[in-house]
Each structure stands twice: as C-alpha cells, then as structure tokens.
Amino acid sequence: MKKAEGYQSISVPEDRLDEFFQVVQWAFVGEWLIEDRQDYVDALPTERARALQVTDDRRGELGDIAAVHASFGTEMVTPGGRRVPTAGLSWLGVHPAHRRRGLMTQMMHDHFARCLERGEAVSALYAMEAEIYSRFGYGMASQTVKASIPRGSKMWPVEGADDLTVRLERADFDKHDELVSDLQAKLTRPATIINPVGSGRNARFTDPVGNRHGYEKWRICIVEDRGEPVAYAFFRRKPDSELGIHDGVCQVREHGSLTAAASQRLWATLTDFDLVGTTNTENLATDDPLLYQLKDSRGIRSKVIDNLWVRLLDVETALEAREYFHDCSVTFALTDKHVPDNAGVWRIVVEGADATVTKISDDPHGEADLSMDARHLSTIYLGGTSVEALAAAGQIHEHTPGQARELAVAMMSPVAPLTNWDF
Incomplete structure (x- = not known):
C-alpha cells in the first residue's frame, strides 16, 4: 500500500468540529476544558478547516478524521511597506495513530494547491518543529x-x-477589534500579518x-x-x-x-x-x-x-510584491520539490524600488549566477537573513563571484521583520 493511500481530503463541516478538535488535542498533547470549546471555535477559520479522513479500513475506522489543518486569508507586509496575499497556516496536526503514512505531505500539497487557486502567493506559519516545515520549503524569515x-x-x-x-x-472583541485592526493596518514592519478575513478574525481575543x-x-x-x-x-x-x-x-x-x-x-x-x-x-x-x-x-x-516561517508559492508574484534597495540583475536556479512549477532558472532585475521577475528555464539545475532551494528563497524573502549569509553557510551556492552580495544588498530590509501576534 502506497504512502497516504486510504485517506481522503475533505472540508470540515460545522457538525464535525469536535472531531477536528480531538485530533488537535492528540497532536499537540493537551486536554481542553469543555467550557473552552467556543473560544476555540471562535479562533478557528472554519470555512477553511480541512482534514484527512479514513477511506480504507486497513488504515482505521472508516470516516475517522486522522489529520487536520486550517488557514486564513490575509496580507503580509513586505520590505518597503508593501503587501503580498498570504495564507496563515495553523491548526496543523496528525493523530499519533496515523503518523508515518505521508499524511503531512498530503495536507501540505492540499494547502499549497488551494492557496494558489485563491491567488495567495505566500504561506506563513509558526513552527512547532522547525525541521518538519523546512522539508516543505518553509524558511525562517524572521526572529x-x-x-x-x-x-x-x-x-x-x-x-x-x-x-x-x-x-x-x-x-473585548466588540469594543476593541476595529481599534486593533486599524492600528495593525498602519504598521509597516515586514512580516506584519494584517487582520485575517472571515471567521477566526477574533482569535486574538479568545x-x-x-x-x-x-x-x-x-x-x-x-x-x-x-x-x-x-x-x-x-x-x-x-x-x-x-x-x-x-x-x-x-x-x-x-x-x-x-x-x-x-x-x-x-x-x-x-x-x-x-x-x-x-x-x-x-x-x-x-x-x-x-x-x-x-x-x-x-x-x-x-x-x-x-518567529515567522514563510513559504513562497508563486515566485514571480511574491518577489514583485516587495520593495528593493539596490539595482541588480541576477539569475538563480531554484529547486522546489513540492511546488514543481517554481523549479527552474529565474532572472530578477531590480531598477529603483521595483523588481521584474522572469522564469527563463524549467531546468532547476540550469546555468545561473546562484542556485538555491525554495526554503532558502523563503528565508531571504523578508530581508531578515541575507543571501550572502546563506552563501557563507554553504546553503546558497554562488557560481558568479559577487552576485550573492548584489542580491543580498537589494533584498535586505532596513528594519528587522517580525510578526507581532500568534495565529
């Protein structure tokens, strides 16, 4: 039986939220109080709650929920105070009875595909275990x-x-939500997550x-x-x-x-x-x-x-949605196991504050000034870590001398990125 066989991706209806929360408690090691249920419902973007349910009795009880995740649609501030359409990924967990079967990979691919369908160029999360998310192309974008x-x-x-x-x-949500939202929308620090749209918006008040x-x-x-x-x-x-x-x-x-x-x-x-x-x-x-x-x-x-872990899903849209601080023309070869359309050779040309990003080859091992994986590009995206620093660490490879510094200066942020609230 192949990995992840015997499970089906579903949206979680309201009458199955308790099953969703049971998996969360198993995955994150905790027992919730009954009187706290409404707080968790209020914090969950229910219209974007997803799960994997068992469809093969060799995997468990038919219909049982084995893994869950949810996300909210938002915008994230990028260097220069611009914004990029972003999905905030949260509530991600696999029931311990169903681990090592590829469920995390299947959920991630489900999340990535749905984000791209909605035009969300970036996925962002807080990592309970950093090594897990690095495998899926997330990079530590802020500290x-x-x-x-x-x-x-x-x-x-x-x-x-x-x-x-x-x-x-x-x-109090009714009294302070608009005040907090208005202030949050005025912040210009990169990695700032603007208040989400839809249910789950009052998570900070639960x-x-x-x-x-x-x-x-x-x-x-x-x-x-x-x-x-x-x-x-x-x-x-x-x-x-x-x-x-x-x-x-x-x-x-x-x-x-x-x-x-x-x-x-x-x-x-x-x-x-x-x-x-x-x-x-x-x-x-x-x-x-x-x-x-x-x-x-x-x-x-x-x-x-x-702090925040970021994953670029649409390279062109994401890179063009931020400001730059040095003119340059650099090519980079990008590998991306989980979003294959991103793999290839890209050229980024910066003039003034703006970049034009073009894919010039589908070969992720083609000739280029630099070569990197999706997680490296995600790490440097908000300007908190420089291209040259990752090159010095042997993570990004420089094939044309001086080009790591050229792109590093262009992408570094004048202020450190930070997401100021947990989701």
Missing part, C-alpha cells in the same frame, strides 16, 4: 526576542512620550480558561495621542507572593506602536504595575525600539528564537 524585563527599568527619554495618555481595559494558568483575563493597553490610538498591547498579570514579598508577573502578547514615543509610553506602562516584579514578552523584533530605549539593556534577560 524574535523573548525578554524578561524587571519592573521600573529606566529608559532614555523620548520626546513627546510624556504627553501621551493611556487606557487600560479588559480586552481566552480559554485552560490556558490561563493563574493569570487574569486578557487586558488591553491603549496609548493615545489626543484621543487618537497610536499603540496597543494585550497583556495579563499573575500574582505571586512568597514570604510576604509581592513579585507578580505580567505577560505581554501582541503589541504594536506607530511612533518611538508611543512605544516608550506603552512599555513604561507595561513594566511598572504595582505588585508585579517582571514583565515577559515574546514578540520583540531584534531591533525593536524598546531595546534601544532601555538604559541597561543587560538588565533584561533575553534570548533570540525563530
């Missing part, structure tokens, strides 16, 4: 700083920060009891300039008191700021709550303004980890 910031950390002054006002409220672990419900901090919102952050706190010493924790999830002053006012608030000794966050860009505003950058405990 994030996880930081623990002591209360009252001193900052270098930023003009105008003290003139801004702050609102602290319970996060608050399952089983995920709180002693924390309060999500709050929102809104910074305003004369009544106009200029920054926001979702946060929650957890009390802790040992030997009479109050040392609680504040957890910051999604956040965004439009100006340096707004960023400082936001973080000055989030790092100075009474009865809270430490503020933790996982969504700081490697060049986030906060890292330069703190007087003692060593005073925070931090580490850099992967």
Whole structure:
C-alpha cells in the first residue's frame, strides 16, 4: 500500500468540529476544558478547516478524521511597506495513530494547491518543529526576542512620550477589534500579518480558561495621542507572593506602536504595575525600539528564537510584491520539490524600488549566477537573513563571484521583520 493511500481530503463541516478538535488535542498533547470549546471555535477559520479522513479500513475506522489543518486569508507586509496575499497556516496536526503514512505531505500539497487557486502567493506559519516545515520549503524569515524585563527599568527619554495618555481595559472583541485592526493596518514592519478575513478574525481575543494558568483575563493597553490610538498591547498579570514579598508577573502578547514615543509610553506602562516584579514578552523584533530605549539593556534577560516561517508559492508574484534597495540583475536556479512549477532558472532585475521577475528555464539545475532551494528563497524573502549569509553557510551556492552580495544588498530590509501576534 502506497504512502497516504486510504485517506481522503475533505472540508470540515460545522457538525464535525469536535472531531477536528480531538485530533488537535492528540497532536499537540493537551486536554481542553469543555467550557473552552467556543473560544476555540471562535479562533478557528472554519470555512477553511480541512482534514484527512479514513477511506480504507486497513488504515482505521472508516470516516475517522486522522489529520487536520486550517488557514486564513490575509496580507503580509513586505520590505518597503508593501503587501503580498498570504495564507496563515495553523491548526496543523496528525493523530499519533496515523503518523508515518505521508499524511503531512498530503495536507501540505492540499494547502499549497488551494492557496494558489485563491491567488495567495505566500504561506506563513509558526513552527512547532522547525525541521518538519523546512522539508516543505518553509524558511525562517524572521526572529524574535523573548525578554524578561524587571519592573521600573529606566529608559532614555523620548520626546513627546510624556504627553501621551493611556487606557487600560479588559480586552473585548466588540469594543476593541476595529481599534486593533486599524492600528495593525498602519504598521509597516515586514512580516506584519494584517487582520485575517472571515471567521477566526477574533482569535486574538479568545481566552480559554485552560490556558490561563493563574493569570487574569486578557487586558488591553491603549496609548493615545489626543484621543487618537497610536499603540496597543494585550497583556495579563499573575500574582505571586512568597514570604510576604509581592513579585507578580505580567505577560505581554501582541503589541504594536506607530511612533518611538508611543512605544516608550506603552512599555513604561507595561513594566511598572504595582505588585508585579517582571514583565515577559515574546514578540520583540531584534531591533525593536524598546531595546534601544532601555538604559541597561543587560538588565533584561533575553534570548533570540525563530518567529515567522514563510513559504513562497508563486515566485514571480511574491518577489514583485516587495520593495528593493539596490539595482541588480541576477539569475538563480531554484529547486522546489513540492511546488514543481517554481523549479527552474529565474532572472530578477531590480531598477529603483521595483523588481521584474522572469522564469527563463524549467531546468532547476540550469546555468545561473546562484542556485538555491525554495526554503532558502523563503528565508531571504523578508530581508531578515541575507543571501550572502546563506552563501557563507554553504546553503546558497554562488557560481558568479559577487552576485550573492548584489542580491543580498537589494533584498535586505532596513528594519528587522517580525510578526507581532500568534495565529
């Protein structure tokens, strides 16, 4: 029996969502509370929920769901503040009783084909296991700083920060969705994911009891300039008191700021709550303004980890949907096992901020200035990793001296890419 035989790809109807969620719990090792079901339904883009069900009794009970995934349609900000049609892939898992049968590959191919049909040139995800997604052409396109910031950390002054006002409220979809969406749409950092279309849009507001672990419900901090919102952050706190010493924790999830002053006012608030000794966050860009505003950058405990993983599905559309910063004309041979139409030799010609991308051969091993795999092209796409860095690591191969640097300078982003909210 061949791999992936005995399974059929299906869209998941509403009356089978509980089966969908059961597979998710098996795949991601966890038991959900019954009272949290609606939160998960609200977070799931149900119209794009997909699954593999058993069609051969040698694979299991006929009709059982064996693997699941879902995605939402959105746009992602690219270098220069432009946008590219993107699919945010999530909820991806295989029931442990059905592993090693090619189900992940079949789901990925299903996802890629449907994205291309909808005109989504890029797929993006957060990777639970990085090696899995590299096999399918995803590259680590951005990194994030996880930081623990002591209360009252001193900052270098930023003009105008003290003139801004702050609102602290319970996060509420009906009250705050439009505000957050409007602010998110104004962010220009590459890798920013614009609010998705359709169901699942309120995922950032869901608050399952089983995920709180002693924390309060999500709050929102809104910074305003004369009544106009200029920054926001979702946060929650957890009390802790040992030997009479109050040392609680504040957890910051999604956040965004439009100006340096707004960023400082936001973080000055989030790092100075009474009865809270430490503020933790996982969504700081490697060049986030906060890292330069703190007087003692060593005073925070931090580490850099992967952030967004990106996969180019339509090479021409994706590469032409971003801005460039150096004129060049470079050819590259591209291998792509999972989207064969991408394989071949491509020429990218940059004049000013724009690129013209043309496929000149279907031979992925043809003569070219550079050669790379789809995962390498995906890694360099948002400008967080340079072509020359991957060439120095032996991943991209340079056949014409100097061309790796030419393309590297053209594609590097002036600011580090970062996706500021989890999906």
